[in-house]
Amino acid sequence: MFAIIETGGKQFRVEEGLELDVELLKAEAGSTVSIDKVLLVGNGDATQIGAPYVDGAKVDCEVVKHGRGKKVVVFHKLPKKDARKKQGHRQDFTRLKVKSITA
Template identity: 50%
Template structure:
């Protein structure tokens, strides 16, 4: 059984036992969270979507919080002596999918 959930403006296809890195969530390490925004639930050839999955939930456990690798943002305008270097590290929350309830 798998589900498609939406969190942090992105959609993820998940199954039980999957490890997933999502945008930073307000949850502590070891706590259980539920994703209520389930878009699709599938098992084999049977697929449910729309109003059929309005009550579906995906339960996950927070395993880790951290920040990703640094990304260098370099801007330049030629012949104008303009150079700007910035860096960015995106925060993430790592979760393990525990169950999918229809």
């Protein structure tokens, strides 16, 4: 069984036991988070497609940890002006482990 969920403005394909990194959620490590924005649920031959979300479907996840991603360097240079600007950015994330999918 798999599902396509929406969280943090992004869509993810999840299955039971899968760990994924999503945008930072306000939940403590070890707690359970329920995501009810389920766009599609697939179970073998049967597929339920939401409009926009599947009614009564939810995905229960456990918060494994919070962290920060790899550094992304943003470099701007204006040619012929000798103007340079270098910045770094690290995105915060929450690692979730999918416990169950209910439809």
